[in-house]
Amino acid sequence: MRIAMIGTGYVGLVSGACFSEFGVTVTCVDKDAGKIERLNRGEIPIYEPGLDKLVENSAKAGRLFFTTDLKAAVAEADAVFIAVGTPSRRGDGHADLSYVYGAAKEIAEALSGHTVVVTKSTVPVGTGREVERIIRETRPDADFDIVSNPEFLREGSAISDFMRPDRVVIGARTEKAREVMRNLYRPLYLIETPIVFTSVETSELIKYAANTFLAAKITFINEIADLCEKLGADVHDVAKGIGLDGRIGKKFLHPGPGYGGSCFPKDTLALVRTAQEAGAPLRIIETVVDINDKRKRAMADKIIAACGGSVKGKTLAILGVTFKPNTDDMRDSPSLDILPALQEAGAALRAFDPAGMHEAEKMLPGILWCETAYETMGGADALVIITEWNEFRALDLKRVKSLLKSPVLVDLRNVYEPDMMATAGFDYTCVGRVSLP
Numbered sequence: 001m002r003i004a005m006i007g008t009g010y011v012g013l014v015s016g017a018c019f020s021e022f023g024v025t026v027t028c029v030d031k032d033a034g035k036i037e038r039l040n041r042g043e044i045p046i047y048e049p050g051l052d053k054l055v056e057n058s059a060k061a062g063r064l065f066f067t068t069d070l071k072a073a074v075a076e077a078d079a080v081f082i083a084v085g086t087p088s089r090r091g092d093g094h095a096d097l098s099y100v101y102g103a104a105k106e107i108a109e110a111l112s113g114h115t116v117v118v119t120k121s122t123v124p125v126g127t128g129r130e131v132e133r134i135i136r137e138t139r140p141d142a143d144f145d146i147v148s149n150p151e152f153l154r155e156g157s158a159i160s161d162f163m164r165p166d167r168v169v170i171g172a173r174t175e176k177a178r179e180v181m182r183n184l185y186r187p188l189y190l191i192e193t194p195i196v197f198t199s200v201e202t203s204e205l206i207k208y209a210a211n212t213f214l215a216a217k218i219t220f221i222n223e224i225a226d227l228c229e230k231l232g233a234d235v236h237d238v239a240k241g242i243g244l245d246g247r248i249g250k251k252f253l254h255p256g257p258g259y260g261g262s263c264f265p266k267d268t269l270a271l272v273r274t275a276q277e278a279g280a281p282l283r284i285i286e287t288v289v290d291i292n293d294k295r296k297r298a299m300a301d302k303i304i305a306a307c308g309g310s311v312k313g314k315t316l317a318i319l320g321v322t323f324k325p326n327t328d329d330m331r332d333s334p335s336l337d338i339l340p341a342l343q344e345a346g347a348a349l350r351a352f353d354p355a356g357m358h359e360a361e362k363m364l365p366g367i368l369w370c371e372t373a374y375e376t377m378g379g380a381d382a383l384v385i386i387t388e389w390n391e392f393r394a395l396d397l398k399r400v401k402s403l404l405k406s407p408v409l410v411d412l413r414n415v416y417e418p419d420m421m422a423t424a425g426f427d428y429t430c431v432g433r434v435s436l437p
């Protein structure tokens with residue numbers, strides 16, 4: 001089997017590398033010539049644990065190629081995956097489908113022999129149908145089937161998510177297309193991965209329903225955390241107490257500064273718009289979006305309160321700016337709202353992130369970027385943890401205390417235990433937990 005992966009970003013590169021590990025010959029295509037050049041030199045343009053080895057092995061084995069030449073890659077492929085970005089459209093929150101439709105047109109011009117055109121990007125219901133129309137209009141003679149195969153991998157654990165998924169969703173109209181998809185995912189049959197076959201439209205909706213449900217679950221525990229703070233309860237115990245109920249489940253019940261990243265913010269917004277236009281508004285998700293937006297500002301206020309009600313003229317040490325650990329992705333990271341709000345309130349910021357600083361520098365001006373976690377702390381009035389990178393989980397607390405001007409620590413990811421921090425002499429603030437008297 002041969003496939004072409006159109007778009008070599010977080011999803012395209014990981015999916016392409018994983019399919020080639022499955023034994024498929026994969027050509028990853030991107031418009032960004034710089035990205036393709038780097039990949040052909042053996043450099044990985046994104047930070048994703050394990051991806052370098054996987055790419056190196058498959059490239060060496062002659063099953064993984066990188067090119068800007070979409071036409072050649074598509075012409076020889078049995079299946080072509082569209083894995084381009086679908087960001088929020090400026091102004092109205094709908095998914096911007098211009099990259100998907102642009103790719104569909106280019107693919108159409110290059111199709112040769114029977115080809116399955118698979119949309120892997122997250123796209124609103126009806127996009128597959130439009131992709132089909134574009135291809136049909138561009139190339140009335142083309143022999144193709146369309147498929148929806150949304151991706152559920154998470155940045156930071158993308159390879160294992162792709163190789164051992166909870167399920168694979170495939171929306172297809174013909175048995176021929178289903179058979180091609182079955183062949184591509186054959187190694188997952190061996191580990192008994194459930195494969196959910198649906199219509200194209202249902203498959204498109206499953207992805208949005210999954211993401212918005214998860215965003216709602218995070219938002220729920222964030223609100224419970226706020227209530228815990230008022231009532232003197234512990235949100236971790238509440239999460240455990242409810243999560244052990246199989247109907248609720250343990251995962252995604254960790255409170256924090258609000259969801260961010262390249263998917264949840266744009267996907268919640270896009271589904272809200274789709275539902276409003278369909279005349280079946282999703283009021284629960286509208287509320288989730290609103291709560292999450294306000295939460296980021298509330299986190300800045302929480303930090304300011306922990307610093308005695310004002311940060312004017314103070315220096316804050318910031319650990320972590322990416323939306324979660326093990327990625328360099330800064331898209332819609334909560335830090336993009338929290339840090340400017342602190343600067344507006346008069347704080348000077350010194351920050352460190354293990355992988356995100358290169359991107360963050362462009363998006364967060366006026367910050368002094370440091371080489372190490374400890375370098376941020378010298379003479380700072382408070383330390384703030386925004387992203388729970390492993391290296392921030394076991395800081396040398398004595399050293400931290402000796403470096404800070406005052407032992408104020410705001411931990412927006414609940415990395416530390418309140419009691420332990422109180423014993424260590426810190427004025428410690430976290431989310432939804434209080435130190436017991």
Ligand code: NAD
Nearest residue numbers: 007008009010011030031084085086099103121122151155
């Ligand atoms: P990305 O921005 O990292 O990558 C998209 C790539 O597509 C870019 O490199 C861009 O240059 C390229 N591109 C755009 N148009 C092209 C064209 N016509 N031909 C060739 N290349 C083209 O995006 P991503 O994070 O990989 O997301 C891709 C899709 O997958 C989105 O719809 C997203 O919602 C979805 N998704 C993302 C994740 C995630 O964790 N990032 C997880 C699941 C699903």
